[in-house]
Amino acid sequence: MSLLVARGLTVSATLGEARVPVLRALNLSVAPGRVLGLVGESGAGKSMIGRAIAHLLPPGFAITSGTLRFDGRDLLRMPAARRRSLLGRDIAFVPQEPLTALNPVLTIATQMDEHFSHLGVTSRMERRKRAMAALEAVHLPEAEALLRRYPHQLSGGMCQRVLIAMAFASRPRLVVADEPTTALDVTVQARIVELMRELQQRDATAVLFITHDLRLAAQVCDDIAVLYAGSIVEQGPARRVFGLPAHPYTRCLQLAIPSMKGPRRALYALPEQMPGLRAIARMEGCRFAPRCPIAQSECFTAEPPLHGTEHAAACFFTDWISAIELPDTPRPPAHARSEAPLLEVSGLSKHFASGGLLRRSQTVAVRKADFIIAPGEFLAVVGESGSGKTTLGRLLMGLERPTFGRIVLAGREVTRGAGAARRHRVRTAQMVFQDSQSALNPRRRVGAIVTQAMEASWQHAPRDVRMQRARELLAEMGLAQELASHTPAQLSGGQRQRVNIARALCVVPKLLVADEIVSGLDVSVQAQLLNLLQRLRAELDFAMLFISHDLAVVRHLCDRVLVMYRGEIVEQGPTEAVFSAPQHEYTKALLAAVPAEL
Amino acid sequence: MPRWLHSGRAIAGLVLALAVLLAALLAPIVAPHDPNEQDLLNTLLPAAWQAGGTRAHWLGTDALGRDVLSRLLYGARVAITVALLAASGAMLLGSVLAIIAGYFGGWLDWLIGRAVDVWMSFPPVVLSLILMTGLGVGERNVILAIVLVDWTRFCRVLRSEVIVVARRDYVTAARLVGFSHWRAITREVLPATIPLLVTLLTLEMGIAVVVEAILSFVGLGVSSNQIAWGQMIADGRDAIYQAPWNLLAPVLAIFITVAAFNMLGDGLRRTLDVRMIEGRA
Numbered sequence: 001m002s003l004l005v006a007r008g009l010t011v012s013a014t015l016g017e018a019r020v021p022v023l024r025a026l027n028l029s030v031a032p033g034r035v036l037g038l039v040g041e042s043g044a045g046k047s048m049i050g051r052a053i054a055h056l057l058p059p060g061f062a063i064t065s066g067t068l069r070f071d072g073r074d075l076l077r078m079p080a081a082r083r084r085s086l087l088g089r090d091i092a093f094v095p096q097e098p099l100t101a102l103n104p105v106l107t108i109a110t111q112m113d114e115h116f117s118h119l120g121v122t123s124r125m126e127r128r129k130r131a132m133a134a135l136e137a138v139h140l141p142e143a144e145a146l147l148r149r150y151p152h153q154l155s156g157g158m159c160q161r162v163l164i165a166m167a168f169a170s171r172p173r174l175v176v177a178d179e180p181t182t183a184l185d186v187t188v189q190a191r192i193v194e195l196m197r198e199l200q201q202r203d204a205t206a207v208l209f210i211t212h213d214l215r216l217a218a219q220v221c222d223d224i225a226v227l228y229a230g231s232i233v234e235q236g237p238a239r240r241v242f243g244l245p246a247h248p249y250t251r252c253l254q255l256a257i258p259s260m261k262g263p264r265r266a267l268y269a270l271p272e273q274m275p276g277l278r279a280i281a282r283m284e285g286c287r288f289a290p291r292c293p294i295a296q297s298e299c300f301t302a303e304p305p306l307h308g309t310e311h312a313a314a315c316f317f318t319d320w321i322s323a324i325e326l327p328d329t330p331r332p333p334a335h336a337r338s339e340a341p342l343l344e345v346s347g348l349s350k351h352f353a354s355g356g357l358l359r360r361s362q363t364v365a366v367r368k369a370d371f372i373i374a375p376g377e378f379l380a381v382v383g384e385s386g387s388g389k390t391t392l393g394r395l396l397m398g399l400e401r402p403t404f405g406r407i408v409l410a411g412r413e414v415t416r417g418a419g420a421a422r423r424h425r426v427r428t429a430q431m432v433f434q435d436s437q438s439a440l441n442p443r444r445r446v447g448a449i450v451t452q453a454m455e456a457s458w459q460h461a462p463r464d465v466r467m468q469r470a471r472e473l474l475a476e477m478g479l480a481q482e483l484a485s486h487t488p489a490q491l492s493g494g495q496r497q498r499v500n501i502a503r504a505l506c507v508v509p510k511l512l513v514a515d516e517i518v519s520g521l522d523v524s525v526q527a528q529l530l531n532l533l534q535r536l537r538a539e540l541d542f543a544m545l546f547i548s549h550d551l552a553v554v555r556h557l558c559d560r561v562l563v564m565y566r567g568e569i570v571e572q573g574p575t576e577a578v579f580s581a582p583q584h585e586y587t588k589a590l591l592a593a594v595p596a597e598l
Numbered sequence: 599m600p601r602w603l604h605s606g607r608a609i610a611g612l613v614l615a616l617a618v619l620l621a622a623l624l625a626p627i628v629a630p631h632d633p634n635e636q637d638l639l640n641t642l643l644p645a646a647w648q649a650g651g652t653r654a655h656w657l658g659t660d661a662l663g664r665d666v667l668s669r670l671l672y673g674a675r676v677a678i679t680v681a682l683l684a685a686s687g688a689m690l691l692g693s694v695l696a697i698i699a700g701y702f703g704g705w706l707d708w709l710i711g712r713a714v715d716v717w718m719s720f721p722p723v724v725l726s727l728i729l730m731t732g733l734g735v736g737e738r739n740v741i742l743a744i745v746l747v748d749w750t751r752f753c754r755v756l757r758s759e760v761i762v763v764a765r766r767d768y769v770t771a772a773r774l775v776g777f778s779h780w781r782a783i784t785r786e787v788l789p790a791t792i793p794l795l796v797t798l799l800t801l802e803m804g805i806a807v808v809v810e811a812i813l814s815f816v817g818l819g820v821s822s823n824q825i826a827w828g829q830m831i832a833d834g835r836d837a838i839y840q841a842p843w844n845l846l847a848p849v850l851a852i853f854i855t856v857a858a859f860n861m862l863g864d865g866l867r868r869t870l871d872v873r874m875i876e877g878r879a
Contacts, residue, residue: 397774426776439767443789455785456776503771 002029003206004053004174008066011048011057013277020281022061023048024230027306032173033204035197037221037238039214041253041522042493043274044227046210050176053208054093055083070174089119092167094177094196098159098184102151108162109147115166134165138195157188161195168199175200178210185384186549190593193220212522214253215552215595218242226250229280229287236311246313248292251321256527258556260579260594266326267556269531270524273492286314294320340411341372342510342543343396343429348405350391365391367567369405373543375510380554380575381547382590383564389547392564393513396545397431398422410510426456430504434516436496440488447484450474450502473502476539478532494525498532505540512544518553530557551594555579563587608865611800614858618851622674629668630656633825637663642841657843660833670847672825676737677855680810684744685802689795691745692752699753700760701783711757714750722747726809730818737820740813744806751805752798756791763790793870797863804859811852827852 011023023045030036038046051057052068053075068075070091075083087093095101103111112131113124121127135143138161151159160180167175177196181189197220200207211217217224217238224241226234226249234247245251255268270291280287289299294317306314315321348369351362366388373379381389394400396407398417406415410428414421433439440449447470454461454469461469470484477498488496497517504512518526530553537544548554554561554575561578563571565586571578582588603609621628643658644651651658657666699710726743733739763769764787772782813819814828822829827848834844 399770399774423776426774431771431774433767433771435767439771441766441768441772441786441790452772452777453775456778456781503775506775 002031003071004028004030004208005069006049006066007069009049009052009063009068010065011045011052011061012064014060014062015277018278018281019064020277021064022230022277023052025066026232028225028232030174030206030208032206033201034223035200035207035209035221037217037224038208038210038227039212039217039224040227041212041274041524043229043276045230046212046227047178050093050178050208050210053091053176054087088115089170090172091174091176092170092172094160094164094167094175094180096179096182098156098163099151101163102159104151106150107147108149108151108154112147112162112166112169115169119170130169134169135162137168137199138162138165140165155188156184157192160184160188160192164192164196164199168203168205171203172205174206174208176208176210179212180209181216182212186551187384187589187593189216190595196220213595214242214257214523215597218597219595226253229274231287231314232306233288233315234311234313235306236308236313240311245321246308246311246318247288247315248294248317248321248324249288250313251324252291252293253523255324255326256523258530258552259597260552260555261597264556267527267530268324268326269527273494273522273525286316293324339375342375342377342410343373343545344408345372345396346370346406346408348392348395348407349403350388350395350400351403364567366395369569371562371569371572373511373545376537376541376543377560378537378544378546378558380558380561381545381564382549382551382554382561384549384590386566387564388567389564390515393431393515393545393547396511397429397513398425426453427507428509429511429513430507430509431513432497432501432504432515432517434519436493436500437488439500440496442488444487445484446470446474446486446488446491446499449488450484450499451506452503453506469506473506476505476536477502478528492525493521494528497521497525497529501529501532501536505536505542508540508542510542512542513547514544515547516549517546519548519550526553533557551579551591563590605865605869607861608869611858611860611862611865614854615862618674618855618858619678621671622678625668625671625675629665629671630654631665631668633664633668633672634823635664639663642837642844644841645843657847658841660830660841660844661837666830666841666844666847669825669830670827670851673827673830673848673851674855676814676820676824676826677807677810677852679737680740680744681803681806681855681859684741684748684806684810685799687741687745688748688802688806689752689799692749693756693791693795695749696753696756697760697783697787700757701764701779701787703761707757710753714753717750718754723809723812726813727816727818730813735818735821737824740810740819743813744809747809748802748805751802752795755798756794759791759794760787763787793866797867797870800859800863800866804856804863807852807855807859811848 006026006028009023009026010021012019012021038049040046052063063076070086109131112134113127116127116130121130131147132143135146140146140158140161180196181192184192193216199205209217209221221238224236224238225232226241226247228249234241234245234250241250242254245254252268252270256270258267259265272291275283285300285302286304289295292299296317299316304314304316306312348366349364350366351364354361354363369392381392383389391400395402398414402415406413409425412421412424414425417425447467450473451466451470454466467484471481474481474483479495479498483491483495488499491499518529521529546554546558558575560573561575562569563578563584563586570584571582571587578587579591582591637659640659641661641663643655645658646653646656655665655667657670659665695710699707726747729743729746730739733742769782769786772786777785810819810826811828814826815832817832819828820826830848831845834848838845
């Protein structure tokens with residue numbers, strides 16, 4: 001007997017005059033005690049399901065047909081008061097952004113008290129006792145002290161624990177978790193997932209786990225539903241879906257994820273990206289066909305139904321999936337050059353002063369960093385947020401002044417970045433930013449952005465020379481030339497990140513500092529970018545400092561790795577060696593937190 | 599059609615402002631009389647449509663027999679000149695300081711911020727009266743006084759906008775590809791603040807018209823051989839019952855001009871302000 005059942009659920013958005021479906025005739029069921037994972041890339045419509053359950057569809061979106069039943073009762077047609085009494089009590093939610101989900105001006109005690117009084121606990125003492133018990137259930141130590149705190153005094157992981165405690169406090173029968181760990185560090189993510197699993201098993205709760213992370217889904221979920229462009233393309237037990245995918249999309253995603261085990265392999269990069277809502281509405285046949293490696297002519301005319309009983313997939317050519325092969329991209333040889341190092345950093349430290357005149361305190365962001373980067377070498381910096389990785393990158397680029405230490409770049413000291421040292425740095429090192437939206441001036445055209453370096457000198461490069469270079473760069477990035485006249489707002493996330501990289505490569509630097517440039521992107525776009533970086537490396541021969549929290553990506557891309565913990569480099573060495581035989585406790589914890597393989 | 603023209607408010611304001619501007623420009627051609635020509639036999643004539651009025655003086659004459667309509671038209675010249683120059687001057691001074699404070703931050707920001715605080719603690723009208731007493735009357739000094747009083751308005755608002763824009767990664771990226779500070783400011787920071795600047799400028803023009811009228815009213819405005827609406831109000835007060843249009847005409851003129859600038863500014867703010875656009879989407 002399933003607890004939550006969706007039959008033919010269709011959610012439509014009103015775009016101008018037209019109504020276009022965001023979710024199309026969805027059939028889902030979650031049984032008590034089971035965890036159903038909804039996976040898919042951004043734009044697939046996964047969050048819409050959670051929102052439909054919560055009755056919180058964004059303006060312009062509406063459920064146009066189908067049913068959604070919870071425990072046999074129709075969630076869509078029941079009176080609002082009935083639904084309100086179900087939501088928060090029998091159906092609980094764990095949000096994506098723990099820090100914004102809590103009210104910043106109320107203490108944890110007040111918020112938990114409110115929650116329990118909403119649940120109908122009348123006695124104040126009883127509410128307090130329940131709150132303490134709930135916090136203990138999520139393994140938060142010193143619950144008493146914690147209750148007196150405000151959300152900003154807690155870490156993201158602790159906030160998420162508080163929210164999970166609140167969600168599970170009413171012993172709900174269904175928990176909807178929408179990307180509950182996306183905003184958290186890897187090590188924290190592992191603990192949160194473990195905790196949710198523990199609470200879920202304690203009460204035999206049904207969980208709808210919405211995520212873009214396939215590895216995480218494989219680890220957490222019993223069943224999986226893969227969404228593409230508003231439809232379920234594959235559904236079944238997690239083991240079978242990931243063990244032997246029956247839909248080419250699932251297979252391609254699986255091949256797009258870098259692996260933590262075995263020899264390093266190439267990544268499968270699906271071309272293009274998921275079509276937008278309007279494009280989907282106009283499509284005929286299988287929505288995935290234009291990107292599908294095994295699509296046949298009939299895929300473009302007829303839409304395959306979801307077939308199969310336990311493990312179902314919407315594809316005509318399920319048997320051909322095994323024919324999807326990885327492209328044979330030879331990896332560039334490992335860099336074992338004996339030349340002089342490109343970058344030499346010694347004793348580099350950065351202290352931030354804070355507080356007033358009397359109570360001055362110092363935060364050490366980076367402490368005595370020593371490392372080198374050889375020409376053409378890809379060096380990764382890993383660590384959790386607040387470990388100083390970003391500050392390290394900014395120090396190298398001269399965006400922060402080092403408190404101590406020196407930086408020698410291509411044979412010249414650039415520690416104090418002014419005058420000639422700055423010009424030297426501009427020629428030798430460039431940076432790619434994490435947030436491609438903020439890194440591209442919305443008022444400029446792509447052609448002008450990528451050739452910005454040519455605008456910097458007082459002698460202006462003539463317009464046609466710039467446009468020529470812009471076209472070269474775009475071609476190099478695998479982008480269409482017409483994009484040169486577009487504004488950043490007209491590009492997709494993946495395209496924007498390519499433009500971002502193109503700008504840094506305009507003058508062909510010897511060193512690229514890349515701060516989390518593939519995080520927050522969809523798996524297929526991430527694979528495209530990683531393949532691109534490898535091709536560019538072979539063609540342009542630059543070195544890179546690659547700041548990342550994703551160890552599998554690091555393993556895929558980088559030759560050596562630095563592990564940072566609380567501002568200190570606690571371990572460094574060749575990637576393979578560090579990952580297979582970690583020495584420092586923190587490195588071990590970091591590696592243990594990575595979800596198992598698909 | 600540019601986006602700001604979709605706003606009815608902005609169009610109405612623009613049309614009215616252009617009408618005032620046109621009146622100022624064409625005053626020598628369309629004015630029926632020399633504004634300073636005295637006709638002591640026909641003083642305090644009522645408007646043409648009132649009893650005793652004459653077609654020769656549409657809005658009547660003042661206590662010295664000067665044509666009110668002509669004076670009104672010539673008065674627009676001072677009002678518009680002061681509005682344009684004083685507002686631009688205040689914008690220039692205020693935004694230069696705002697950009698220095700917002701872009702570079704640190705002790706410069708602190709210094710400029712405290713200067714603005716101190717400056718704004720003086721009541722603006724009192725401050726401008728004191729300045730005019732020190733500087734002496736004259737059109738140029740009126741403009742100077744308004745600039746010196748009102749630059750803080752630009753400085754404070756623009757500074758916060760510059761802080762937001764200057765912390766964007768694309769400004770850092772421009773510096774990293776070798777842009778000088780000057781180039782980063784002019785190419786990356788300033789264009790993002792232009793909608794705000796245009797809006798503030800228009801609103802400031804309205805304020806400048808009012809301040810100029812106040813100063814002229816108390817006799818600390820333009821020199822006595824120039825015609826200003828504030829002065830006309832001061833002159834018209836005594837004859838309010840015999841020739842009400844002596845007073846009403848300049849009051850209405852100020853009202854229309856200020857309303858025009860405010861409507862234009864408000865319309866621009868609603869159409870150009872990114873936050874308001876995003877809020878609607």
